[in-house]
Structures are given as C-alpha cells and as structure tokens.
Amino acid sequence: MPSGRVHLAATLTLAVAAPVVAVSVGRSWAEAGLLAGGCLLGTILTPDLDLDGGCLAFDVMRKCFGRPSAKLWELFWKPYALILPHRSFWSHSIFGTAFRLLYLWLFLWATLWLFGI
Numbered sequence: 001m002p003s004g005r006v007h008l009a010a011t012l013t014l015a016v017a018a019p020v021v022a023v024s025v026g027r028s029w030a031e032a033g034l035l036a037g038g039c040l041l042g043t044i045l046t047p048d049l050d051l052d053g054g055c056l057a058f059d060v061m062r063k064c065f066g067r068p069s070a071k072l073w074e075l076f077w078k079p080y081a082l083i084l085p086h087r088s089f090w091s092h093s094i095f096g097t098a099f100r101l102l103y104l105w106l107f108l109w110a111t112l113w114l115f116g117i
Contacts, residue, residue, distance in 0.1 A: 004056035015039035050084040050091040
C-alpha cells in the first residue's frame with residue numbers, strides 16, 4: 001500500500017486528469033467538475049483517518065482552511081480512529097467509505113435536528 005504522500009499525489013493527479021478524460025469522451029463540464037470535486041474530497045476523507053497520531057488529511061485541511069479547521073476536523077474524526085483499527089478491512093474497503101459517509105451524515109443530521117432544521 002502506498003504512503004500517504006504517494007496516495008495524495010495520485011489523488012491530485014486524478015483530480016486533474018479524470019475530468020479532462022471525462023469531457024473528452026463526451027461528459028458535461030458539470031459532471032467533470034463533480035468528478036474533480038469527488039477526487040479532491042478524497043484527500044480529506046481518506047481511509048487513513050483511522051490513524052491515532054493523525055494523517056495527511058489534517059495537513060491538507062490546515063494548509064487549505066487554517067489550523068483551527070484542521071484541529072476541528074481531527075477532533076471530529078477521533079472517535080472513528082478509536083473505533084477502527086488502522087488498515088483494517090473495515091476502514092480500507094468499500095465498507096470503510098460507506099462508514100465514513102454514514103458518520104458524516106449522522107453528524108449532519110444530528111446538527112440539523114438540534115437546530116430544528
């Protein structure tokens with residue numbers, strides 16, 4: 001399995017190359033933009049969020065959105081890191097992706113419910 005930096009470089013390359021390929025095979029620019037956005041989202045929703053000592057996603061958050069945002073992102077994912085062992089089947093498979101999305105969705109739902117929205 002590649003290191004976090006290799007994975008980040010591959011993801012960023014894919015975020016540029018995949019939309020170009022998508023448009024060249026007839027997809028719309030809107031679809032290409034969503035594809036690029038999904039790739040970039042993969043840099044902060046990485047399976048390595050299960051690392052106890054932090055991961056490259058927190059560095060990306062700090063560089064893009066500042067230190068407070070990175071700290072909040074790290075605190076938000078701390079329970080996830082405590083629940084799932086690093087590089088387990090449950091974090092580094094389609095199940096891990098689904099679990100991370102469910103984790104985000106539940107937080108969003110609870111926040112909206114709390115504010116009566």
